[in-house]
Amino acid sequence: MPAAGERSAARREATxxxxxxxAALRGKAARPGEFWDVVAVTAADAEQARAYRQQLAEKLSRKExxxxxxxxxxxxxxxPKIGNGGSTLHVLRCLEDLYGDKWTSFIVLLIHSGGYSQRLPNASALGKIFTALPFGDPVYQMLELKLAMYIDFPSLMKPGILITCSDDIELYSTGVTEAVTFDKPGFTALAHPSDLAVGTTHGVFVLDPAGFSGKGGLEYTSCRRFLHKPDVETMRQCGAVHVRGSCSQLSSSGDHSDSEVGSECVYTDSIFxxxxSTAKQLLTFYKQVGPLCCEIDAYGDFLQALGPGATQDYAKNTSNVTKEESRLVEVRQKLYSLLKGTALNVIVxxxxxxxxxxTTQEYLFHFTSDSKLKFELGLLSVAFSIFSGKAGTLEQPASIIQSILEPGCFVGPGSIVEYSRIGPEVSVGQNSIISGSHINFKVDIPSDCFLSSLSIKMNNQLKYVSMVFSVEDDLxxxxxxxxxxxxxxxxxVSxxxxxxxxxxxxxxxLFSSENTQLGLWTARIFPVCSTLSESVRMSLKMLNSVQHMSAFKLNxxxxxxxxxxxTYKDVEDMLKFRNQIYDEIHLQRQKEKSDS
Incomplete structure (x- = not known):
């Protein structure tokens, strides 16, 4: 097996x-079979859907x-919330309503982006699938990256649905003659070698040992059973633990080595x-069950029913469920009966x-400190921005994304500034996130600060409000x-x-939630202001008062x-602010080109 550096270089080249x-397809009409027939993005409610449609329309008009x-x-x-499994079923129904029987000939990419992003709130207002990335000119968002990373799939796929989430990135390389094809009946999932700790928070495949070697770039095999967020003991007992670079499965004693090759791994899920014909079965099921009143997980509840080793035990296991509804067990049992015996093919x-x-921590780590992702994806410290200063340090740079930073301001190592205007007397500490903000006054923003500003419409009046937290706070x-x-x-602080x-x-x-969910997400603590920069100033004063234990009254x-x-967000105004920054940067780029 090639060394880690060679494997990383191969992923960089393939990416x-x-x-x-x-990039060659952006703004152009794809040839038949070259691209997706349908790209469907899910939204949690009508307001979120409106924001998504507006951003999609802008991207299409800009030929992005x-x-x-x-x-x-x-x-x-x-x-009630129906989870990404329920959303999947609902999308199938909508496709049939829109296209009749014709939908069964389509190659569909389904992106789940219906959450409120409580763990990464700078994506809450405009959606995780529209999260900015520190590369591209203009900058890529998660949507473009998804479409780019899956660009090889449509031409090697039989009509069907490819399901993905909006907050993950899969980078891979295969041999010159190898290709990822989705052409088998039933389900086909991608599998990635991961540490055992990663397996406890993901889905884990128990692969058929007869058809799997663990060597080379790509292997097709079948899955005996799918484990959803299993503990390490369960992974060992079920035969899911392997040695990297070797097909031998480990016994429960498990030899452990520090080096990557020879160390333990499990194969975890991503997209499937x-x-x-399987999609039609699920659609028929959805029509029979009627409106869902419980959350179904597309991974936990579809895939756990598959493979010859699947059992019905998981239907009653609600330990990973955030909210247990009375009908959940019943719906799971019906799904199990429907899908039992369906193949789960795995592309390793x-x-x-x-x-x-x-999450805020993952976002900060991957976009500033993670040298592997930076190398493989070509991430930049300053992406489509006006900034002549120094961002962070060489060891741990900051990340500036579609922002205008005036000379004299400072951004600390490991921090991210996106879609913002920052004045000359602003200092941003380490490991902070600044999003959608206008800061034109002298201020030292502390380390580990999360600051995100929103435009809102109240009583038909445009106002602004900025949320401020620690990046460690649990919303x-x-x-x-x-x-x-x-x-x-x-x-x-309490x-x-x-x-x-x-x-x-x-x-x-004090709290806005009607269902006794009292927390930072529902606490009425952020002042509404008449300008964007004033809302930032007031929220930073609140934070300053907590840090110095000095009163700052919000009366x-x-x-x-x-x-x-x-609920009150004004999508048009937020996008207008982003577009003004975009236009200013674009004009400066044009000027620099003509001057040179």
Whole structure:
């Protein structure tokens, strides 16, 4: 097996080729079979769908996407959350409603992007699939990267659906004569070698040992059973643990080596394909069951039913479920009965890396510190921006994405600034995220700070509000009783102490959620202001008061929670701000070209 450096270089070369193929197709009509017939993006609600459609329309008008594909945003039905499995079923129904029987001849890419991105809130307002990446001119967002990385698939795929999520990146290389083809009945999934710790938070394939060697770039094999977020003991017992570069499965004692080759690994999931006859079976099931009232997971609930070693035990296991609904077990059992005996084919990409960027920590690490991703994807420290200063340090650079930074400002190592205007007297600490903000006053932004600004419309008036947190704060954490809110932390300090400093009363009105989800996501603590820079100034004053334990009273301000900010968000104005930055950078680029 080639050394790690050679494998990384091969991934870089393969990635560069795919990006070039995609770049050649942008703004042009693809030939039949060369690109997707349909690209469907899911949205959680009508407001999110509107934001997605607007951004798609802008990309198409700017010729940033290949033409000819039908781009659809499919909004989940109103009512309880249905998970990405429920969204998958709903998309199938919408395709049939739109195209009748014709949809069964389509090659479809389905991207799940319906979450509210509580773990990466700078993507909450405009969507994770529209997260900016630090490369490209103009900058790529996750949507373009997905389309580029899967550019080889449509021509080697029988009609069917390829399912992916919006916050992960798969880079891989194969041998010269090897190709990833999706042409078998049933399900076909990609598998990546991963450390055992990664396996505990992903799906893990128990591969058929007879048809798998663990060597080379690419292997086709079948899967005996799919484990969803298993513990290490379960992986060992089921025979899912392998030695890198060798087909021998490990016993529960497991020899362990520090070097990559010879160390233990499991094969974890990323994207999967289903052919049309399987999709039609699922659609029939969806019509029979009627409106879903529980969350179904496309990975945990579809794939766990597959393979000869599958059992029905998982249907009753709700340990990985965020909210257990009464009908979940029943729906899972029906799905198991429907899918039992369906094949789960696996394409093992031995030279591949799976990157997840769905949290603030992952986002910061992969875009600033992760030298491997930077090398393989060609990430830049300054991407499509106006900035003449120094971003961070050579050891750990910062990442500046589609922003205008005036001379004199400083951005600390490991920080990300995106879609922002930063004045000359601004200093950003280490490991911080600044998104969609205008900062034109003297300020030292502390390290580990998360700052993201939104335009909102209230009573038909345009206003602004900026959320500020620590990148470590848990926005998903909530309590059920007001008396328990002392356990919530804002920048490491008890929320109760913060509220006292800000002069905010603890009452039922403090939180916007009606279902007793009391947490940072639903706390009404952010002041509404009449300008973008003023909203940043006020929110940074709140943070400063917590850091220095000095009072900064919010009396007189209308206060919103993050949940409410998203309800009131003004997509048009936020995109207008981004476009102004884009135009200014574009003009400067043109000027530099003509001067040279």
């Amino acid at each position: 560069g080729r795919r990006l070039a193929r995609f 996407l290949p033409l000819g594909a039908r781009y659809h945003v499919v909004v989940d039905p109103p009512g 394909y289903m052919d049309h 990409l031995n030279n591949s890396k799976f990157y997840h960027i769905g 998903k954490k909530s309590v059920k009783l007001l008396s328990d809110i002392h356990s919530l932390r804002f920048f490491g 929320l109760l102490e913060c509220l006292d400093l800000w002069g905010v009363k603890v009452s039922e009105q 007189g301000f209308k206060l919103l929670s993050v949940e409410e900010m998203l």
